[in-house]
Amino acid sequence: VRARIRSSTDVDRDRRDLAALYERTRSATEQLCAALSPEVCTAQSMPEASPVKWHLAHTSWFFETFVLAPHVPGYQPFHPDFGYLFNSYYNAIGERIARAERGLLARPTLEEVMSYRRHVDERMRECLARTRALDDAVVELGCHHEQQHQELILTDVKHLLSRDPLQPAFRAREAARRAARPAARAEFIAYDEGLHEIGHAGEGFAFDNESPRHRVFVHAFELADRPVTAGEFVEFITDHGYERPELWLSDGWDAVALHGWRAPLYWEKDGDRWMQFTLAGLRDVDPDEPACHVSYYEADAFARWAGARLPREAEWEIAARDLPIEGHFVESGELHPCATEAASERDRPRAMFGDVWEWTRSAYDAYPGYRPAEGALGEYNGKFMVNQMVLRGGSCASPRAHLRASYRNFFHPHARWQFSGIRLARDA
C-alpha cells in the first residue's frame, strides 16, 4: 500500500519531525477525551456520529492497518476482530460493522481501547525509530486523519450530550473568558474576474482531493468580510425565514417540513430568549457570535433572504490564499465560535479560518486531472465525490495546524451537527 499523497516529508522533514508529529497528535486526542466517562464514550446518538470509543480505536486501527501491517514483518494485529470493528469504510480492507451499530460495542471497554492505543503507539515508535522502508507519507496522512477525528469527537459527543435530557456539559466554560466583542457590520470586498490557480501548491501536507493545482476562470465577485452572525440569523427567523418557501431550494423546503426545522441545531427558544446547547452546556445565543450548526439548505436560504448567495469554493480560496491562519481553533479551549474581531485593516476578510466551517455552493467533485491513491487509501476521499457540498476554512473544533486555504471539507447538504456557518458572496 503506497499512497501517492503529496507530502513535504519526502523533501525536507526528517524522521524525527514525523515522530514528533505522531506523538503530538496522539497525545492531543487523549487529552481531549481525558475527562470522559466510559458511559459517554460508548453511546451513539445517530448513525452519522460515532462513539468516542470508536474514534479512539479507529484512529489506531488506521496506523495498524496502513503502517504496521505492511511494514512490520510478521506483525500480528492486537485483536483479530478489531479490523471488523474499527474499519470505517475501506471496502478494499474488508467487511465491517454497520455504521449505525457502533453504539452496540459494549466490548471492548474504554480501558481495552486505551490498551490498544498504547500497543499501537509502542509499535509505531519502534517503527519510526528503526524501519527504513516506512512510508512516511502514510504516517503523516494518519496524523492528519487523526486530527480530523479529533474534530469529529467533539461534534459527535456534542450531539450525544444534547440528546441526553440532562444536557450535561462536555467541559465547563472558563470563568475568565473575555467579553464578546461587538461584530462590526459586514462589508463586501470586491474581487476582479480572472484566470486563477487553485488547489494545493508546493510545500506541506495536503489531502489528495486538493490536487492537482489547476486553472479556473472566476467571474468578478464580492465576499463578505466576516461570517453571518447569530443575531443576523435571528432576524431571518423573525422575518419568517423558515416559513417562506420562496427562500428555499426545493429539497431544503422538504427538509424543513420533514425535520420540523425552525432554528439552527441546538437552538431552542425559552420565552423570548434564544438558548443554545454548547459543549459547556446550555447558554444564551450571543448575537455577535457566528451563526453555527446550520445545514447547507439553511445557509442557502439565509443568503437568498439577504439578497446574496453562497460563495463558490474557487472564490473562497482566492480570497483566502494569502491570509494568515487566524481565528478560534480547538487550542483556544472555547469549543464554540467566537465573535469576529473588528478589522485591523480594511478590505481583508476576517475569520476565514476557525470558528465555523463555511458552506460553499460548490458540489464536492474531483479537480481536473485528479487521481486517487492506489489501493485502499484511494477510498479516503475519492468515493465521496457526489451528493455533498464543499465547506471551507475550519472551525473552533479544528486543530490550527490542520487547516490551510486549499483544504476541502465536505458534508451532505442536510448535515447540521458540524460547526458549520455562513459567509455571504455576491455577483459583482
Next chain:
Amino acid sequence: VRARIRSSTDVDRDRRDLAALYERTRSATEQLCAALSPEVCTAQSMPEASPVKWHLAHTSWFFETFVLAPHVPGYQPFHPDFGYLFNSYYNAIGERIARAERGLLARPTLEEVMSYRRHVDERMRECLARTRALDDAVVELGCHHEQQHQELILTDVKHLLSRDPLQPAFRAREAARRAARPAARAEFIAYDEGLHEIGHAGEGFAFDNESPRHRVFVHAFELADRPVTAGEFVEFITDHGYERPELWLSDGWDAVALHGWRAPLYWEKDGDRWMQFTLAGLRDVDPDEPACHVSYYEADAFARWAGARLPREAEWEIAARDLPIEGHFVESGELHPCATEAASERDRPRAMFGDVWEWTRSAYDAYPGYRPAEGALGEYNGKFMVNQMVLRGGSCASPRAHLRASYRNFFHPHARWQFSGIRLARDA
C-alpha cells in the same frame, strides 16, 4: 396512589417480612449486575430492550414515585429530571424519554445510578421502619416489579452482547456443570372437560391481571409432559419448516420473510453444527435442552408441523395448579434452559415452571370482572391487553419466588428475546 392489588400483606405478614423482602430483592438486582462494566450498562441494542443502567434506576424510581413521594411528607426527589428519565410508561405520572432513546443517557453514569439506589434504599428503610400509613401492598408490588426487571436485565443484556461482534459472555459457565440428561420422549397427558376456576386464589401476592378468580368451561384436552426440545426444533428446521407457508399463520409467514428467520434467535449454523449465543458465550445447541428464543409464530408453526397446537392459558393453568414450583430458575446460575429430567411419576407434566416461558394461544385480555387499580398503578397491566399473547410458567431467568400457576406473562407474537419456548397441546 392507593393500589387495590390483591395482597396477603394486609392480612398475615408483618412489616418485618416486607422489609426483608425489600432487602433481598434490591440486593439480588445488584448482585446480578455486579460484574458489568459501565459500557455494558449504558448501551441499548433495540427499542424493546433497555440499558442495564436504566433498569437499575427505573426500579428505584418506582419506589420513589409510588412509595416515598406519597408517604414521606415533604419528600424531595433525588434528582429533578429522574422522573422524566426513568418513568417507563405511566402517562398519569407525566412525560418521559422515548423508549428507543434510553441508550442516549450518557449521564447519569452508572455510579450516579448506584447512588440513586442507595438513596432510595435509605429512605425506604426509614419508611418501612417508621411510617405507619405506608401502603404495604405497593411496597410488595415494587418488589415483584423489580423481580420482573431482574429477568429483563438478563434478556436485554443477552441481546446486547449478542449484537456485539465480539460476542462477549455475561458470565462464564461453571466448569462443574452436570452433564445434560437425555430428555425423555414427550407423552401427552389427558385432561377431562369441565367447568373450572382459574385465576389467583387466596393467599400470597399476585398481579391484578390474575384476578378475579372465575369459572371457565374447558373442553377435554391433552398436554405434553415436557417442553419441546432443541433437537425436535432442529427436526422442524431440517424438514423445511421455515420454508413451508402452510405451517404458518399469515402474519407469521410475513415475519419470516421480513426478518429472514431461519432458526430461533441466537442460533447460527457453523457447517453442520447448530451453535447458539448464550449468556456464557457461544456454544453448541444441546438437543436435549428446551427449544428457546422462539416467537409465538414459530411456536405455532412448530405445533402445526407436529400435528398439535399450543395450549390455551386456562388449560395450562389447570394442568399446573397443583404442581410444585420446580425447574431451573435464576438461582441455579445456569441462565439457560436445561434438559428436563426424566419423570419420577407418570401422568404429570414436568418443567412447567422455570427453563422457558411457554407460549399459549390465548390473546392477553382481562378476566371477566377485572378492574385495574385506580390511578397510575392501573397502567401496570391493564393498558397492554391487546395484540399480545400470554406466556406461562417462568424461565431460567426468573426468580423462583416470583412464579406461580396463575402468573400471566405477555409479549407481542413476534418477540423472541425472552426465554420463550413451546409446550404442545392437543384436542382430546
Next chain:
Amino acid sequence: VRARIRSSTDVDRDRRDLAALYERTRSATEQLCAALSPEVCTAQSMPEASPVKWHLAHTSWFFETFVLAPHVPGYQPFHPDFGYLFNSYYNAIGERIARAERGLLARPTLEEVMSYRRHVDERMRECLARTRALDDAVVELGCHHEQQHQELILTDVKHLLSRDPLQPAFRAREAARRAARPAARAEFIAYDEGLHEIGHAGEGFAFDNESPRHRVFVHAFELADRPVTAGEFVEFITDHGYERPELWLSDGWDAVALHGWRAPLYWEKDGDRWMQFTLAGLRDVDPDEPACHVSYYEADAFARWAGARLPREAEWEIAARDLPIEGHFVESGELHPCATEAASERDRPRAMFGDVWEWTRSAYDAYPGYRPAEGALGEYNGKFMVNQMVLRGGSCASPRAHLRASYRNFFHPHARWQFSGIRLARDA
C-alpha cells in the same frame, strides 16, 4: 381440492337453487359497479384496499380455481397470468402480485375483466347444469365469498373517493329518504351467567371459523340495546377523549399519536359542524346515526370513557341468536348506517345486524376443536387467527342474506375503513 365446509347443500338444496344463488350473487356484484368509470375501478388508495377491477376479477378467479379447474376436464384458464394477478393470499395456489401493487394493473382493462367474468359465468352455468361430480359446497362458498367482496368493493371505493380531493360521490343519495328518527336513550339489557353453546348450528351455510358449535361459560353481563350514536361520540371528542391517555390501551394511544387521530375516519370539522365523507359525498354527521369508521382502539377508549366495556363475542352471540336479521343492509341503498328505530318491545337489543359491524373485545381465534379445510381453501380463515379482533353483526354494506348470529368478521385493531361501530357491554 375438497373443502370440508359445513353446508346444507349436500342435504336439502338441489342444484337449481345453487345455480340461482350463483346468478343472483354475480349479478349483484355487477349492479353495484355498473356506474363506475374505468378510472375509479383501477386506482388503489392503500395496501389494505383493492381496486374494484381487482375485486371483480378475483371473485371470478375463485370460481375458476376452485370449481372449474378441478372439475372441468381439460379446463384452460382464461388467461395464463390471471392466476398470478388475482390470487389474493392462497400460498398453496402459488405466487402472486404484492397486495400493495394491485393498483399498478393498468392492464387488464375493466372491459377485459368483464369479459373474464362472462367467460367464467358461461362455464359455471354449464358446470352447474351438467357436472355431476361438482362440489356444491365450494360453489356455495364462492358465492358467500363474493358477497364479502361486494362489501369490500364499497369500503375500498369509499376510501379511494375520500382520498380524491374532489371527493366525488359513489352514488347520489336518494332525495326521498325518510327523515332520521331520533335514537332513543340506550338501555342496558341484563343476561344471566350460564353455560351456553355458541357457533354455527345445523342448517344453512356458514364459514368454517363458526364451527364447531361448542360450550362456553359466560358470566352475567349487560348489553346496550343499540349501537353508540355519532352524537355520543361527539361528546367523547368534546370531552377531550382523544387527548386523555388514561382512556386508551397503550397501543391505541400510540396509534392516536402516529396517525394524528382526532375523530372517526372520514370526519372533518368545518367550524362548529362535524362533516363526514359518505358514499353519497360530503354531508353533516347526523347525531342520531350510529358512530362508524372507528378502530378497535377508539371503540375501546369510548367504552372506557362511558364506564362500560366492549362485549365478548360469546356475549354478543348469546344476545343475538334468537333475533331476526333486521337492520339496514346493502339492499336499502343507503350505504350508510341509519339511526336505530325506537324499540317496539323492551329488553331486546335492536340493530344487532346491519348498519355497523360491532367490535368485540375477543381476539380472533379458533373455536375448540376447529379444523380448517384441507388444501388451499384451508387458508380461507384459519391462517388469520392472530392479531385481529372479532366484529359481529354486519353493516349497511353487507347483503342481508350474508349475515347470521354466528358470523365472525375480523380486522386488525387499527382498521377504520370498514363500517365498524360500537355496542357497549358491562359486567353485571
Next chain:
Amino acid sequence: VRARIRSSTDVDRDRRDLAALYERTRSATEQLCAALSPEVCTAQSMPEASPVKWHLAHTSWFFETFVLAPHVPGYQPFHPDFGYLFNSYYNAIGERIARAERGLLARPTLEEVMSYRRHVDERMRECLARTRALDDAVVELGCHHEQQHQELILTDVKHLLSRDPLQPAFRAREAARRAARPAARAEFIAYDEGLHEIGHAGEGFAFDNESPRHRVFVHAFELADRPVTAGEFVEFITDHGYERPELWLSDGWDAVALHGWRAPLYWEKDGDRWMQFTLAGLRDVDPDEPACHVSYYEADAFARWAGARLPREAEWEIAARDLPIEGHFVESGELHPCATEAASERDRPRAMFGDVWEWTRSAYDAYPGYRPAEGALGEYNGKFMVNQMVLRGGSCASPRAHLRASYRNFFHPHARWQFSGIRLARDA
C-alpha cells in the same frame, strides 16, 4: 407574473408563429396519448412518475395559470379545484396534492381532462388572436414545458407498464424497422484546453438555467465519439461490475445494495439472454444500441471500469455546439435508442442528440450571474439546483425541436427511469 425569460419571440417571430407552435405542441401531446385507455392514464407506479391523465391536465393548467388568468379579464378557472390537483410544485401559486398521491385521482376522468384541454385551447386561441398585452414569452415557455411533459409521459407510462405483470406494450413496434447497424468501435476525440463560452447565445428559445452565457476555462480532454453500447455494458456486468466496490462511488455502492441493482432498469436475464422491457414490450437487448436506463452511479462506475470518466457539462457543450441536431427523436416512432450509425466524417462525435440523455459529472448549479424569473415562474428551474446531476443531449423520447447544445436536463443520481445513458470522457 412577468417571466424574464430570454426569448427571441419579442424580436423576430410574429404572433402567428406562436399560435402555430401552440397548436403543434398541444396536438402532439394528444396524438401521443390517443391509444391509451383510461386505466393506463390513471395509474401511478411511483412517486416520481405521474399518471398520464395528470400530465394532460397539468400542461393545460400551466397555460390557464400563467397566461389566461393574468391576461384574460375576469377569467374563471375551468374547475375551482384543478389548481389544487394540477399544480406541480409552484409554492407561489398555492397548496397542492402530494406528488405520490396523483394516482388517487379517480376523478376527474380522462374524458373530463380532455374537456379541460379543449376549454383551455379555445381560450388560448382567442387570446393569441386578440390579446395585445399577452406575454408571448410565457406562451412559448408553456409550449416547451409541454414538450418536456411529452417526454415524461413516455418515461412514466413505460415505468407503469413495466410494473404490470402483463407487461403490455405502449405501442407495437413497426414491422418494417431497419436492421440495426453495427456500432463502430468508439474512438476518443481530443479537445484542447482553453477559455470558452458556454450557455445559451442569441436566437431562439432557451430555459433560464442556460443563461447567462459565460466564460469557463476547460482543461484539455477527450470525448468518445458515440455513447456506450448495451453490449459494452453487458461486458461490465460479466466482469462483475456490480459486485466490485472499488468501481463505485460510496453512495452508488449503497444504492446497489439497497435496490439490489444487477443490470440497467428494465433488463432481465432469461437464461443466457438479456431481455429488456421497451415501449413495444419485452425484447432482446441489442448489443449495438446505446446502453440506457442507468443511474448516474452506474454511469460513473462503468466509466471507472473502462478507465475513463464522465464528461463535465462544459466539455460536452463545447463538443456539441457546432454539431447539427441529429439522432433518433420521438418523431422517429422508435421510442427506444438506436445503434449509432458509422461516422461519415472522422473526429466528430455522433449521436450527441437524441437516443439517450448523457450523464455528466457536473452537479446542477446556477451559471455565474444567473437570475431566476420573478414570481412563480422563478420556481421553474432555480429551486432544483442541488443534489441533481446534469444530463445533456436529449433522447429517443424528446421532440427534436426541443433540443439544443446548451440544454441542461437534470435528475437525481439514483434516477433510472429516464432514457439515460453514458458517453465517456478522459483527461488528455
